[in-house]
Every structure is written in C-alpha cells, then in structure tokens.
Amino acid sequence: MDVPRIKKNADAAPSRRRRKSEGLRIHQAIACKLGSQILTGHYPPGANLGGEIDASEKLGVSRTAYREAIRILIAKGLVDSRPKAGTHVLPRRRWNLLDPDILAWMFSESPDEEFVRDLFELRGIIEPEAAALAALRASDDHLNAMEDALDGMRRYGLAKPEGQAADQEFHSAILDAAGNRALTSLVGSVGAAVRWTTYFKQNLSPHPRNSLPEHEAVFHAIAARDAEAARRSMAHLLLLARGDLVEIIA
Amino acid sequence: MDVPRIKKNADAAPSRRRRKSEGLRIHQAIACKLGSQILTGHYPPGANLGGEIDASEKLGVSRTAYREAIRILIAKGLVDSRPKAGTHVLPRRRWNLLDPDILAWMFSESPDEEFVRDLFELRGIIEPEAAALAALRASDDHLNAMEDALDGMRRYGLAKPEGQAADQEFHSAILDAAGNRALTSLVGSVGAAVRWTTYFKQNLSPHPRNSLPEHEAVFHAIAARDAEAARRSMAHLLLLARGDLVEIIA
DNA sequence: GATGCCTAAAAGTAGGACATATTGGCAAAT
DNA sequence: ATTTGCCAATATGTCCTACTTTTAGGCATC
Numbered sequence A, B: 001m002d003v004p005r006i007k008k009n010a011d012a013a014p015s016r017r018r019r020k021s022e023g024l025r026i027h028q029a030i031a032c033k034l035g036s037q038i039l040t041g042h043y044p045p046g047a048n049l050g051g052e053i054d055a056s057e058k059l060g061v062s063r064t065a066y067r068e069a070i071r072i073l074i075a076k077g078l079v080d081s082r083p084k085a086g087t088h089v090l091p092r093r094r095w096n097l098l099d100p101d102i103l104a105w106m107f108s109e110s111p112d113e114e115f116v117r118d119l120f121e122l123r124g125i126i127e128p129e130a131a132a133l134a135a136l137r138a139s140d141d142h143l144n145a146m147e148d149a150l151d152g153m154r155r156y157g158l159a160k161p162e163g164q165a166a167d168q169e170f171h172s173a174i175l176d177a178a179g180n181r182a183l184t185s186l187v188g189s190v191g192a193a194v195r196w197t198t199y200f201k202q203n204l205s206p207h208p209r210n211s212l213p214e215h216e217a218v219f220h221a222i223a224a225r226d227a228e229a230a231r232r233s234m235a236h237l238l239l240l241a242r243g244d245l246v247e248i249i250a
Numbered sequence C: 001g002a003t004g005c006c007t008a009a010a011a012g013t014a015g016g017a018c019a020t021a022t023t024g025g026c027a028a029a030t
Numbered sequence D: 001a002t003t004t005g006c007c008a009a010t011a012t013g014t015c016c017t018a019c020t021t022t023t024a025g026g027c028a029t030c
Helices: A026-039 A052-059 A063-075 A100-109 A113-137 A140-156 A161-177 A187-204 A212-223 A227-249 B026-039 B052-059 B063-075 B100-109 B113-137 B140-156 B161-177 B187-204 B212-223 B227-249
Strands: A079-082 A086-089 B079-082 B086-089
Touching (some): A063 A079, A063 B063, A113 A227, A140 A212, B026 B063, B052 B063, B063 B079, B113 B161, B113 B187, B212 B227
C-alpha cells in the first residue's frame, strides 16, 4: 500500500446478535426497523423521530446511512422531513400500505388480523374483475403461465413452498393478463396478501381445504374467454377462501 | 465571523433557467428527473444508469445527493442497485405505478393516454365496491365530509380548481368511509387519477357534462345505507365519465 | 391584532477517505 | 476440457466533517 490509512475499523466487535439485519445494508436495516416501529404504533402519527445527529448516534450509525433510511421512509409516505421542523410521522392516510416493503414490514412484526382482513377484502374487489378482463385479453403466453402455475399447485400441493409459489404465480398471471398496467403494479402487493392468506390457512387451520378445483374453474373460464364466468368463479374462489380465513381468525 | 471559512459557493452562477426544480431539494429534483426518464422509456428496463461518481458529476451534484435520489427510486421499485453490478432499471412489473409521486412524474411528462385509460379502468373496479362498503360503514363524520364536498362542487362547479378539489375530496371521503385501511391508502393514487380525468374532461371536451347529479345519487345511496344502490350509482357515474373520456381521446 | 424581519435550529449538500461486497477472470485441480 | 476455487478490480456502502440553505417561531414594528 502506498497510500497511508487514516483510520481503520478496529473497534467493531463482530457482535453475534445480528437481529434482522442479516444480509441487509445498514440503511435498509434502519428503514426496516423504523418503518416497523411506525407501523406498529411505537411512533404514532405526528411523533417526532428526533434530530438526525441524535437519532443516528443513538442507533450507532452514520448520519449518511440514517438519512438514506429516512429518504426511503419518505418515499413510502411514512414520514415527512423539513428543516427546522424535524422528521415527523405522517397521518395513516398518507402511508402507501400497498407498497411491498411496507407489507413485508407489517407482516414480519405483528400479523395484524384486522389488516389481513382488509387486504383480503381488497383482493375480493380486484381479482374477480381482473379475471374478467383476463378472459377478454389474455394472450397465449399468459394462458400458458396460468397452466404452468396450476401444474405446480397440482404437483406440490399448497402445503409445500413450491406449491404456494405456484399459487401466487397463478394470481399474478391473471393480474398480468388483465392487460392493465395499474393492475400489474398490484402484483407485488396482492402477492404478499396471497402469501399471508396461505400462511394463515396452512398453519392455523386443522384441515386446510384444497382450493385447486376453484382455481381450475377460474382458469377454464378465462381460457374459454368467458368473462362473466371468470368473474363469478374467481369471486366464488375468494368467497370460500374468505370463509376459511374468517373461520380461523374467529 | 470568528471562524475561518474554508470554502464558499462563489462559482454558482444563479442560472435563470431552473427547470422543474422550483422548490425541490436537489435529491428530489434528481429523483424526479431520473424517475421521469425511466417512466418515459428514456432508460428502458435493464438499462444501466452508470456509476454513482460519473452520474453525479454529470448531473453536477454531489454523490451524497445522487445516492439519496437513487434510494428514492429504489424505494418505489423503479431501479435496483448492487455493488459491482451498478444501478439498473427494473422490469415494469416491479414499478409501484400507484405511488403518488410516480403518478405525478408520469402525468407531468407525457399524459400517456393508454395509462390514463388503465387508471380509469381501475377506478371503475375499486370505487363502486368502495361506495358499497361506505354505505355499510360510513360514520357521521364521513357523511358530513361527503356533503361538504358536494357543497363545494355545487358552489364552484367543476371548471374551477376549488370545485375540482371538492370532487377529489368527495371520492376520497368515500374511500375513507369504506373502513378498509388498504383502500384508504389508495386515496392518493385515486386522487391523482381523479385529477387527470377531470383535466381531460375540462380541457379537451367542448361541453363538459356536469356530473353533479350522479355524485348526489351516490351520496344519497350511501346516506340511506343502501349498499346495492351505492354500488350501482357509482358504477353509473363512472360509466358516464368513462364515456366522456373515451369520446375525447378517440 | 396583523405584519414582517430575524435568529437559531435542523435538514440539506458537498467531498474525501475508507469498508465491503460482487462479478468475472485466471489458475489450478479434477 | 471442465469444473472448481481463489483473487483482484470495481462499484456500491459507510463514515466523517465542514458548510449551506431553509424555515419555524419569536420579537419588534406598524
């Protein structure tokens, strides 16, 4: 080395406890931590997160990393930051709850039953119409993707991760096939909802019902270009799934 | 001054042309600029945005500010950034198109007709159901908010900004009243859609139809706790509005 | 009581040094 | 020849420090 080293990271004892910051960068870990604390109400709307210098020191990170974390939270509508005023938690209606990261933070902390119900209700609103549109607009590629996903569900079943991934893939393919870019951007959000609906069903239900027949009915309706049948069968699928969920939660 | 000044910002000629960075911080301006360029396809999915040092120098900003801009774009699902690999535009399905900022960037650049239609279609899916739920769950406060909004629309008309704001407020109040936190977080997104739907109607239509009667019908159905009527009247409102829009675009 | 300046506090920007993590090539072993 | 594994180049990630800009909120003035 020909350049002198001014500083070396010698004091960093490799603490064994590494919380949830497994493979995350520091700013991501801070954003996740603060985001989760905001979502759980530890920092209620209107709360002040403190000055950047104090807060970053308290967390043991540089101001740069802390600021990048705050930028992430701002981008997701959780907080607001202005000179002299500081960083404040925004009112709930400003939060982008459908952001995939926020959903992940939400579920990783406390799988809030009420919110799971809300999310499920939203699925019930969106997916039947998406299925109807898919029946009108799906390309052969989309239909193939749905069929592949159904094969995966058949092969692995909904108890195995592969089967659950196939389930998500099926619902994503339908949203994709609806040919609406706004709906497509809900794939990540609805995907998370599907994931947790499945989680509740598989882990908390004594005899999780096999929903494969309903999925097949949806697919056949779409493949037959029958929008009304697609809407109806998807609504039926979700009605049954909703019944399962309510039974578990109640 | 008792402290010596090491550096002064003497070379910053106060350029008269200040683009769209009117009251924005630098990192916000960069995020807006890059975000818009990604949305318009100037940087297509998979494209590399270049190294942070080069890119920040090329834009005439510090690496700090540039990095904060990139963090924002990452948070919105537009790009991905990894050591050695660089910063790449993500595939479209990863974009959070319903993020209010992204919608703003989208519309400020090129009011893409196709996307406006998609967004409008999404309204047609969500809002009738939201109205039905609102009929079941709206509190007196929610009903008052809707009535105030209707008053505003009556008083100012849809040609004036105040009336347009009241229109947005009416639709927001319904989403709020649906008592579903996932729907509430769509207020910002749907609000943008309402804004631009109104824009098209008022600026490109020779005789913009007054949609006040349909709005009142929706309100009366909700106030009467008639979910089915609320769904029907909202669907009717959107059907007419959609007709207006199609007529203008085509 | 409304208006407008003024100050201090906090966020915003800059830039340099160093740390860390990937990718991809090169070399050695199979 | 193919695979495996190491290594180094490169770009992002982190930290620090100094400085600039904005703005909330107090204070004086009108």
